[in-house]
Amino acid sequence: MSDPASPQPDLYPVTERNRVRRAHERGSYAHADVHAVLDATPVCHVGYVIDGAPYVTPTLHWRVGNRVYWHGSAASRFLRAAEGTRVCLTCTLMDGYVMARSAFSHSVNYRSAMAFGTARLLEGGEAVAGALRDMVEDFFPGRWDTLRPMTAQELKATAVLWMDIEEASAKTRSGPPGDAAEAEVPVWAGVLPMRTVLDAPQGAPELPPGIDLPPGLAALVASGRLR
Amino acid sequence: MSDPASPQPDLYPVTERNRVRRAHERGSYAHADVHAVLDATPVCHVGYVIDGAPYVTPTLHWRVGNRVYWHGSAASRFLRAAEGTRVCLTCTLMDGYVMARSAFSHSVNYRSAMAFGTARLLEGGEAVAGALRDMVEDFFPGRWDTLRPMTAQELKATAVLWMDIEEASAKTRSGPPGDAAEAEVPVWAGVLPMRTVLDAPQGAPELPPGIDLPPGLAALVASGRLR
Numbered sequence: 520m521s522d523p524a525s526p527q528p529d530l531y532p533v534t535e536r537n538r539v540r541r542a543h544e545r546g547s548y549a550h551a552d553v554h555a556v557l558d559a560t561p562v563c564h565v566g567y568v569i570d571g572a573p574y575v576t577p578t579l580h581w582r583v584g585n586r587v588y589w590h591g592s593a594a595s596r597f598l599r600a601a602e603g604t605r606v607c608l609t610c611t612l613m614d615g616y617v618m619a620r621s622a623f624s625h626s627v628n629y630r631s632a633m634a635f636g637t638a639r640l641l642e643g644g645e646a647v648a649g650a651l652r653d654m655v656e657d658f659f660p661g662r663w664d665t666l667r668p669m670t671a672q673e674l675k676a677t678a679v680l681w682m683d684i685e686e687a688s689a690k691t692r693s694g695p696p697g698d699a700a701e702a703e704v705p706v707w708a709g710v711l712p713m714r715t716v717l718d719a720p721q722g723a724p725e726l727p728p729g730i731d732l733p734p735g736l737a738a739l740v741a742s743g744r745l746r
Numbered sequence: 747m748s749d750p751a752s753p754q755p756d757l758y759p760v761t762e763r764n765r766v767r768r769a770h771e772r773g774s775y776a777h778a779d780v781h782a783v784l785d786a787t788p789v790c791h792v793g794y795v796i797d798g799a800p801y802v803t804p805t806l807h808w809r810v811g812n813r814v815y816w817h818g819s820a821a822s823r824f825l826r827a828a829e830g831t832r833v834c835l836t837c838t839l840m841d842g843y844v845m846a847r848s849a850f851s852h853s854v855n856y857r858s859a860m861a862f863g864t865a866r867l868l869e870g871g872e873a874v875a876g877a878l879r880d881m882v883e884d885f886f887p888g889r890w891d892t893l894r895p896m897t898a899q900e901l902k903a904t905a906v907l908w909m910d911i912e913e914a915s916a917k918t919r920s921g922p923p924g925d926a927a928e929a930e931v932p933v934w935a936g937v938l939p940m941r942t943v944l945d946a947p948q949g950a951p952e953l954p955p956g957i958d959l960p961p962g963l964a965a966l967v968a969s970g971r972l973r
Contacts (some may be wrong), residue, residue, distance in 0.1 A: 536799070541819045561854075561940075562840055564791035566800035572763070573793035575802055577838035577858050592768050611804035613789055613942070618963070622882050622893050623900040627788075631804050655849050666849050667931045673850040695950045702952040704894045707959050711967060712945040713788075715840070722936040723922045725929040732934050736845070740938060 536635055537686040545690050550585070552689040556632035557582050560610040561658070561745050565589060567638075569600045580608065581657040585684050587634060588641075588650055593678040601638040606682060608634045616711040619696035620704035626696070628710060632689045636682030644671075650679045658746050661735045715745060763862055764913040772917050777812070779916040783859035784809050787837040788885070788972045792816060794865075796827045807835065808884040812911050814861060815868075815877055820905040828865040833909060835861045843938040846923035847931035853923070855937060859916045863909030871898075877906045885973050888962045942972060 531537065531548045539546025547553070557563070563580040566573055576597055578589045587608055591598045614628035641647050648669060655663045696708050717740045720732050739746075758764065758775045766773025774780070784790070790807040793800055803824055805816045814835055818825045841855035868874050875896060882890045923935050944967045947959050966973075 541822055561843075562838060562856075564793075564802050564804075564836055564838070566791075566793040566802035566834075568795050568798065568800045571795065571798075572832045572862075573795045573800055573834045575791050575793035575834045575836040575860065577791075577836060577856070579854065595768055605799045607793075607800045607802045609791055609802040609804060611789060611791070616788075616885070616944075618886070618889075620894050621900070622878055622890065622896055623904070625882070627806065629789075629804070633802065635799075651849055655852070658843070659845075662845075663849065665933045667847050667928060667933075669849055673848070677850070695948070699950065699952045701894060702950070702954060705954075705957060706892045706894075707949065707957050707963065708953055709947055709949040711947050711963065713942060713972065714945060715940060715942040717843075718939040718941060720936055720938050721922070722934070723926065723929070725926045726935055727929060727932075730932060730934050736934065736938065745940065 531684065531687045534686050537633065537688045539688050539690055545692055547689045548687070549689070553632045553634065553684070553687045554582065556610050556612065556630045556689050557587065557634070559630070559745065560612055563589070563608050563610045566607040566609070567597055567601050568604060569597070579654070579658070581654045583653060586681050587636075587684060588654065588679055588681045590651065590654065590677060590679045593676050595678065598640070598678045598680055601680060602640045604638055606636065606638045608682070612715070613713045614693065615713045617692070617696050618711065619698045619708050620701040620706055621698060624696055624698040624701075626692060628693050630689070630691045632687060634684045634687040636685045638680050638682050641679040641681055644674050647677060647679050648674055651677065659735060659739065661733070665733070716743070717745065758911065758914045761913050764860065764915045766915050766917055772919055774916045775914070776916070780859045780861065780911070780914045781809060783837050783839065783857045783916050784814065784861070786857070786972065787839055790816070790835050790837045793834040793836070794824055794828050795831060796824075806881070806885075808881045810880060813908050814863075814911060815881065815906055815908045817878065817881065817904060817906045820903050822905065825867070825905045825907055828907060829867045831865055833863065833865045835909070839942070840940045841920065842940045844919070844923050845938065846925045846935055847928040847933055848925065851923055851925040853919060855920050857916070857918045859914060861911045861914040863912045865907050865909050868906040868908055871901050874904060874906050875901055878904065886962060886966065888960070892960070943970070944972065
């Protein structure tokens with residue numbers, strides 16, 4: 520979809536690393552398409568290489584422009600080992616099972632994004648505190664200022680990593696099965712839609728009476744979005 | 747939870763690779779716990795190392811005993827490059843946002859499993875056909891025999907990879923926030939439960955009249971499970 524010879528500001532460059540090869544008509548290098556998947560998923564899977572072997576860990580992520588952040592314990596071996604190394608951050612939303620007339624034409628509807636970059640440890644207490652505020656506000660707008668403030672010890676125990684997206688692609692499939700030409704095969708074909716939802720909030724057992732669910736969280740639950 | 751000095755048949759060995767270090771009370775090496783997460787998730791994220799760099803790709807997986815399978819195009823660079831290499835296969839289910847009184851005590855409820863092994867390409871048309879049958883039957887019991895049979899060309903275009911799980915761990919969190927001791931902070935705390943569901947099936951536009959949704963698929967949709 521992009522011509523590597525003439526890079527465009529709203530497209531990620533296409534390289535051997537991120538070029539979509541299989542079913543490439545489903546791929547996109549547009550910033551908007553990649554960011555839309557990152558922003559719709561609460562959790563990503565980050566791939567690290569440690570001593571030559573792969574590790575894939577699930578984690579929450581948030582994005583500011585072209586920069587993606589994630590966090591963890593300051594004592595985590597993954598986060599310490601990741602500093603300065605190449606990582607691959609992948610987000611996936613499953614949208615349904617695609618049921619066809621042949622096993623081969625079965626598929627899934629999905630939205631996914633793979634982003635490549637170099638992991639960096641965020642340095643400085645103020646920068647880390649600011650990033651964690653961004654994280655909370657990204658998931659739950661308005662919540663940070665209602666919380667008990669972070670302590671110095673909590674800040675010290677928390678590591679934030681970031682990477683600038685250097686290469687990325689999004690890949691999606693949607694719609695009915697692609698084997699309409701085989702409609703004479705007498706088997707049900709179609710889509711079993713899949714979706715991830717937030718259910719009714721459950722207050723903590725010790726929550727004092729009179730503290731209601733904030734409107735922002737109620738709106739999030741009602742929105743059908745996950746963040 | 748396991749003593750590496752005295753391995754037990756129902757526990758994966760604990761090594762430097764899979765030992766749960768952060769919040770280790772949430773970890774388990776029990777086959778049953780790892781398999782339960784693998785079996786509950788339709789999609790996994792497989793981490794490969796190619797030319798020293800990490801790649802994380804989402805894919806459907808299925809399990810037979812201690813062996814995990816996934817598949818793709820026979821022409822895929824990932825699948826070809828993966829043969830004989832170490833991979834990390836991670837599954838994650840998000841069960842909710844855990845909203846606490848401090849940013850630090852916020853968390854997520856989740857079930858995840860990381861499994862390590864060496865990827866192997868399944869050889870032989872009959873073996874591949876059998877594995878694909880296992881896959882379809884794992885997701886949609888009873889469906890394989892109702893489908894138009896696979897052609898030799900389709901079989902040739904499909905690659906199946908497998909790995910025996912050598913090391914693995916499961917990690918879960920559930921329940922309310924852990925900061926009940928801070929209940930005097932006047933902010934809502936609790937859980938926003940999250941869950942992935944199958945919605946009402948959508949028949950393909952060209953589906954002939956009289957072909958109803960098979961009872962097996964109707965039962966899957968009604969079950970609350972994803973596979």
